[in-house]
Amino acid sequence: MLDAGLLVPTAATGLYQRSGDFEDAVRAVEAWAGSLRLDAYPRRxxxxxxxxxxxxxxxYLRSFPDLAGxxxxxxxGDAEHRALLEDLDAGGNGSTVLEPxxxxLSSAVCHSVYPTLDPAIPDEGLRLEASGFAFRHEPSLDPVRMQSFRMLEHVCVGTPAQAEAHRDVWLPRMAEGLGSLGLDVRIEAANDPFFxxxxxxxxxxxQQASLKHELVVDIHDEKPTAIGSTNYHEDHFSVLFDLTTPDGNLAHSGCAAFGLERIALALLSRHGLEPGHWPTEVRRELG
Amino acid sequence: MLDAGLLVPTAATGLYQRSGDFEDAVRAVEAWAGSLRLDAYPRRxxxxxxxxxxxxxxxYLRSFPDLAGxxxxxxxGDAEHRALLEDLDAGGNGSTVLEPxxxxLSSAVCHSVYPTLDPAIPDEGLRLEASGFAFRHEPSLDPVRMQSFRMLEHVCVGTPAQAEAHRDVWLPRMAEGLGSLGLDVRIEAANDPFFxxxxxxxxxxxQQASLKHELVVDIHDEKPTAIGSTNYHEDHFSVLFDLTTPDGNLAHSGCAAFGLERIALALLSRHGLEPGHWPTEVRRELG
Structure with a gap:
């Protein structure tokens, strides 16, 4: 990827600038992942x-402090600015002068959504699509593990039955969809990297409660890499943000998440570094 | 914009989530701003x-410390994590436990590009298009002043004559292009908000050296807002990153920058909140 100029490395490990071709692939994956929606609901x-x-x-800082930004x-004012510059000139990082x-930085896009919702969740449940950049502080030389990457998530907030149904629909749907892109994915029970x-x-x-599943593909035919996941949060976010179903109970939530750069990397690895030469059915599927 | 649900406010002043319609408008503006390129050069x-x-x-921290993130x-490890949690429980911000x-956060997208360039600038100069999110810490209740927004820049690094020509070509080109979108822009000499x-x-x-110009439009027919700018940096970035032209001299650089959210907001203000109902010629221009 680096040799072909698809990703431009930077001075920070695991941080890349995207070439036009790579970005086009990511955006095609984003549009495709959105188009898998089962019915019309808002996008953010x-x-x-x-x-x-x-x-x-x-x-998040309790569970994943090591990943957060x-x-x-x-x-x-001017005096503090002088102190900041002196600190920098002396090789310091200015932290004594800076304020929170x-x-x-966002760690997972759906986490940004729950606090903005009307806490009265409607009868039919609430579904939306959310897309954007996430930051994870896990510097790695492997481009599949970026510090800054995009996710697209199909989110559901509703009764426990609605949130579970969301997971049960999306897990096979994601596997089938990624399969139609020529990727040999398997579904695995998984867990978040709690600290x-x-x-x-x-x-x-x-893992025991089957709350998280990953869609895993062997990139370069060898390295198992999660390119998507479903998470069933039970009432974790609803407790925090008072999300309530019409029966007066706390809502449950769940999400189906696509790792956009990782899917693009899996496709480039599987079908070659020139998206224009990918198999016709894959290009048709991607729109 | 907020009432129409185009932008979803958050708990942080000047930070918005974008509705699907608003995002579509921003991406159309991004593609349009890219398509104004005069010839083929790399995108990032x-x-x-x-x-x-x-x-x-x-x-940047010397000139604009108040805007940076x-x-x-x-x-x-576990012990520091306990200290972090205790600090948070006590209402602290964990800063004593955190490391740089x-x-x-990026403040202007072209600043990220110069350090990644091959310092040997070719005879014909180097041009590229760069697009991405910028952060500016200037919390404001006015949606035209966002803390997190996107810019697309056409960048040139070359001889002083090449960098100046880039500015001289782009300034009228931007004005004409924005005019073709139905926006009444004027060109103004400007300066960055040095601290x-x-x-x-x-x-x-x-301002005296005519290094910065802004494309200004009256949003809501009253508030002058810069929706684009050209910057001629002279050798500012070349000194820092050793960018050299074949004659052995330091290169000069310049950029033509489009503020993507601001242009979208100007269009929504000028042509109405439903992009599907914008004038035919504007929709055709945006592709």
């Missing part, structure tokens, strides 16, 4: 940051 | 962050 495109207050409320800003921003000692228990619980 | 799509080392080298991450990340006392001198110098 999210900025790469979310409100700090919402982020802290989601408990926290933003600071400078709010001083109102925002942090630390307590995290290992949380991860085991999540 | 940039992630919303850039390497911290590159960012510090661009001197610096990223921190957690690199500790290898990345910061503090020293900054006021830098701003005056920049």
């Amino acid at each position: 495109s999210l900025p790469p940051i979310l409100p700090r207050a919402d982020f802290l409320q989601t408990d 926290i933003v600071s800003v400078f709010t001083g 921003a109102e925002t942090v 630390g000692r307590v995290g290992r228990m949380l991860a085991a619980n999540q | 799509s940039l992630p919303p962050i850039l390497p911290r080392a590159d960012f510090l080298q661009t001197d 610096i990223v921190s991450v957690f690199t500790g 990340a290898e990345t910061v 503090g006392r020293v900054g006021r001198m830098l701003a005056a110098n920049q």
Whole structure:
């Protein structure tokens, strides 16, 4: 990918600029992943940051502190600016002069959505499509593990039955859809990479309760890579943001997530580095 | 815009989620702004962050400390995680436990490009198109001033004559192009919002040397808003990243930048909130 100029490496490990061809592939995957929707529901495109207050409320820093990106800003005057410049000249990072921003980097796009919802979830449940950049601090030399990448998620908030049905519909639908792009995917029970000692228990619980599944493909025929997943959150986000179904109970939520750069990389690995020469049926499927 | 649901406000001032219709308008503007290119040159799509080392080298923190977004991450173990959680539970922001990340938020997309270029600039000069999210910490209730927004830039690095010609070609081209979208733009000499006392001198110098021009439109027929600009950087970036022309001299650089959300907002304000009902010639121009 790097040799072909599809991705341009930067001075930061795991951070790439995208060539026009790579970007076109990602956007084709994004449009395709959106088009798998079962009926008409709202789409949202999210900025790469979310409100700090919402982020802290989601408990992401408790479960995945090592992956998060926290933003600071400078709010001083001339004197503090001089102190900042002196600190930088001395090789410092200015942290003594900087203040927490109102925002942090998004870790998963659907997390930004729940705090903005009308907490009264309608009878039929609420579905929407959300797309945008996510940040994960896991610097790696492997382009499939980027620090900054895009996800498209089909989100459902509703009764437990509605949220479970969402997962049960999307899991095979994603596998079939990715298969129609010529990717040999398999469905695997999975867990999020919860941090630390307590995290290992949380991860085991999540796997045992079948809350997370991944769509896995062997990129370059060897390395198993998750290119999509479904997550059933039970009432995790509804407790935090008071999302309630008409029966007065806390809602449940779930999402079906497509990793857009990873799917593009899987396609480039499977069908070759020139999207114009991909098999006709794959190009037709991608629109 | 907010009432019509085109933009979804969040808990952070100046941070919005985009509806599908608004996003479609932004992407149409992005494709249109790219299509104004005079000949074929590479496109790059940039992630919303850039390497911290590159960012510090661009001197952005010296000139615009108040606009920047610096990223921190957690690199500790279980003990530091407990300290982080205790700090959060006590209402703290965890800053004593967090470390500087290898990345910061992008402030202007072309700044990310220069550090990645082969420093030997070819005879004919180097041109490319760069697009992506920028962050500016200037919280405002006015949707035209977003904290997180996209820019598309046509960038030139070459001899002083090539960089100046780039500006001289693009300034009328942008005005004419935006005019063909039905926007009444005027060209104004401008300056960047340099910070503090020293900054006021830098701003005056920049304006006097005619280095920056803005394409300004009255949104809602009243508020002058820059929706595009050209910047002639002289050798500012070439000194930092050793960009050299074949004659052995430092290169000069310049860019023509389109503010994608702002152009979309100007179009929505001028032609109405339903892009499907915009004048035929505007829709044809946007493709």
